[in-house]
Amino acid sequence: MATATDTFVRREMLGQKEPPTSQRGIVKWMRENLFSSLLNSVLTIIGLVFVYIVLRTVLPWVFFGVWHAGSLGECRQIIAETLGPDGSAACWAMIAERWKQFIFGFYPQDSYWRPTLAFALLFTALAPVLYYGIRHINVRMVGAVGVLLMLALWGLGTDAAHLMLAFVLMAALTAVAWAAPKKLVWLTILYPAIGFFLLWGGSVWGPVGALFGFVILALVWYGLQRQLGVVVAGGAALVTAAVWWLYVQTHVTGALQSALPLGLPPVRSDLFGGFLLAFVIGVTAIAASLPMGILLALGRRSDMLLIKALSVGFIEFIRGVPLITMLFVASLLLQYFLPPQTNFDLILRVIILVTLFSAAYIAEVVRGGLAALPRGQYEAADALGLDYWQAQRLIIMPQALKISIPGIVSSFIGLFKDTTLVALVGLADPLQGITKIVRADINWKGIYWEPYLFVGLIFFACCFSMSRYSMYLERKLKRDHR
């Protein structure tokens, strides 16, 4: 050993050496992760035994399951023949026979391409929202959706004409994504009308007329906002549009329909069911609740006492009652609150109440995003002379919403799972509604694991992938903010 006073200069640098055997490879990994202490070793063994027992029971049951049979009895017979009298295995034949019902409810078979296309367009419409103007991601996303759509349509046995139509449409959208990715946002704006038209069908002029109302709204607002200010102009625009929607639209669209009858065969709401219903309710409610949630969040942060009190009251009321009670309000009470003789279908009523419900939750998510913004952003916007709405629109909201996306996705997951509750007010959700119908079928009476597993698996796939996506976004946001 050199003493402290010795000088030392290294002439040659040391190379890297291999760590000792106990410090690398599988041995190190096992030592650290499975057998680091006595307790851990015991836990490992218990865990392994547990996994073994579960897999030994589940795997044969799943893999020896019967795919082709006409009834549960037939299934049991086949299983008894192949596995012996004590054998137990799944009866997937029920899924093979009924899976379309689980997904589409009672939607007319020959129109399955419509919800499928609407679903694909939904993702296309989401692309510019999530990745605004980023060409390669938009192209990839739209392209992938196109390919999946073609596969799905082919799997559903769609006829060649509709396949061709879908192909042309998706190819065109991919081209748009490549040529002008920002233009895709128009699809997003038009999507509510497109989606409605595809799902419910009827005359094409209805949705066009409704959209035209929004065009009126935008034009009036834009024309008046310089003179009257954002809020007053907004009110005036809303009134004009409402006049159009309530009194003028039906006459105009009726005339147009008789002049140029275009449309799809209408589909009644009560035919909607299964995952189609869950998606329609979930997606509509979350999309419709965003603007309302943003306003509520702003209201809750307002200095104005009355507005703050109203927002807080609304949010806390909604968050304080269970969703089921809201659904029962939709099915039992809404008829009391609307003018006599107004009667619209249960799905729409449920969507309205679910929207109110999720708006309160979205408001809290957005409030979190707003609170995460440093005060300096508000001050800089003020110092540059931007007014409140300009500051919100140009500075605050773009940032706050970006921070809130993971929270919004989580809200959507919660809402999507909660759509199963609509069965309790008599709609045919995939879990209660459809499964009950299947289990009431004389052929499949007494089956329980298979339908619940199937429905659970689809829910799991949707929710799990969404939650992973939101976690990925969260990590990415953290990185970007550093």
Place this chain on the structure above:
Amino acid sequence: MSEAIVRQIDRSHMQVSDEIAIQITSMNKWYGAFHVLRDIDMTVNRGERIVICGPSGSGKSTLIRCINRLEEHQSGKIVVDGTELTSDLKNIDKVRSEVGMVFQHFNLFPHLTILENCTLAPIWVRKTPKREAEEVAMHFLSKVKIPEQAHKYPGQLSGGQQQRVAIARSLCMKPRIMLFDEPTSALDPEMIKEVLDTMIELAEEGMTMLCVTHEMGFAQAVANRVIFMDQGQIVEQNEPKEFFNNPQSDRTKLFLSQILGH
């Protein structure tokens, strides 16, 4: 810190005119029960470069934030460029579009590019056409010597560069008065100089400036007046030479000995 000022300063444009830019008379402000600003009287002529210093909590930041009404005063009068700051929104908007402000923490908008940061207010507040706003922005960005960063995002720039962008962003509104709220306090030492250089250039062009800073070198080189504040009141103001060499008040002496002492 005076070694940061290496360049010889051209004072030819730094003329102080008789025209009054800001007039504050017996202004008071409270945070709850706490009296932050006490009886402030102050007149700033066009072309003046004023440095405000003082110990932390002395109210100097609050004072300049009152000038564009980021903070509201409770009594007294503030007149900026002939416009009195009252609760009238139109007046507030007018003052804010004429007074530029640079913050300690830059407060750039992280979701917008540098260029968009600079054109935002001209487009939405001044209603300038986009092309023209971009030309003006590029002009000022080259002036603060970072035109090549125009399409990057604030997060990709160093602190000094961000602060220079913040200055350019304020200049794009063509302000007649610039307020600086400790513009160099959040910067690493090697970046302070580039920001101070930009500010000196601005002073040389005759901009009216109010600057809260602890950069005494900058004060000596550029300011025509130094104001010392303590406990919410103006304790002493004087020409920089007199202020540093011959302080009158005991508080000023104590403060100067603390920041220049070592």
Place this chain on the structure above:
Amino acid sequence: MAYVAEAPKENFRLSMLIYDTRYRAITIQVIVLILVLLFVGWLADNTIKNLAAKDKDINFSFLWNRAGYDIGQQLIPYTNDSTHARAAVIGLLNTLVVAFFGCIFATILGVFAGVLRLSNNWIVGRIMTVYVETFRNVPLLLWIILSYTILSEVTPPPNAFRVTDDMIANGQAPAASMILNDSIAITNRGSDIPWPYLDHPMPGPVILGVPVNLAVWISLGLIFAGIYVARMNNRRARLIQEETGDRPTVWWQNLLAVVLPVALFLAWRGIHLDYPELKGFNFQGGLAIAHSFTALLIAISLYTGAFIAEAVRGGILAISKGQTEAAYALGIRPGKTMRLVVLPQALRVIIPPLISQYLNLTKNTTLGIAVSYLDLKGTLGGISLNQTGRELECMMLMMGIYLILSLIISSLMNAFNAAVKLKER
């Protein structure tokens, strides 16, 4: 110092309502108020018209009418001759009892899973991850219905438990047998578990139709007294530690203080377990628990447990590694580090989401109607509503009660948050 007078008073102009920050806020609020009142008025007007059209009124007197339906699970006496109000109370109690046990089980599960998920044992961590992700990503309703279906369709009927003389003669076993040392019977009708009874019960007065069981209250009193004694004992131990540096061992004294008096009291009253027994076509004795309750409790505990596990994991992860390292560097042993440094901080992070999970759990008990569990939603908002046709009244009452429950829980949360908030500038 002299203060100069205010700026000269301006004359009020109408444009100031919009452009003056002092009046602008008031103007906006007045407009909003008018709009809100108009909206509420419109709703009220519609409601009145609709009620008139249906020849109905708003009247709560139906609550005192005979309910006329049976409720399987009742914590306080109830017959179908009782009133709707009493049925609602039964429902509320059923809600509360599921929520109460659900919170306890979910917390135990969640803390276990959350901590184990962080353990450095790879396989245990993975198992817990699978648990958490499976339950979090599948609707609660599925778990409730699945547990109920399995409980009621897979389990044997009571007569499968029967042991006949022939079987004994032939040495055959019955088709089904009770579990846990012949104490619990799970049949397709429900679960029967042993239940404690006293040889010398202590009936008390009947208050509002609820017989008071004095023995229960005395036991509870003794336990609380024991806890108080234990706390005093802890304080004494801390004082000794502060003075001498040595902490006396107190845990067994505390345990005795809490357990012994109750045990003695109950022994004096002659406590014994009553086991369920197959008599005739059904099990008698012990306590019969409906499958709807069990299924709801199992599902809701597992489901909420998964969320609580995430909260616990998040809380522990939120405490930076630096805190642990600083404690180690001071020479504090890992166990004490956990107790003195990590947990107090982690609890601060964990408790708020934990309580919001309790809130969710309480609201989720309404899903019990899917398996006909008669909670508040099932009684007041279900059968009573359908029988009387009083939708408005029943729904208003029910939402009000849920709201009050939520407010109570969230005000507890806020009180707790305020108490533990880190003192910061």
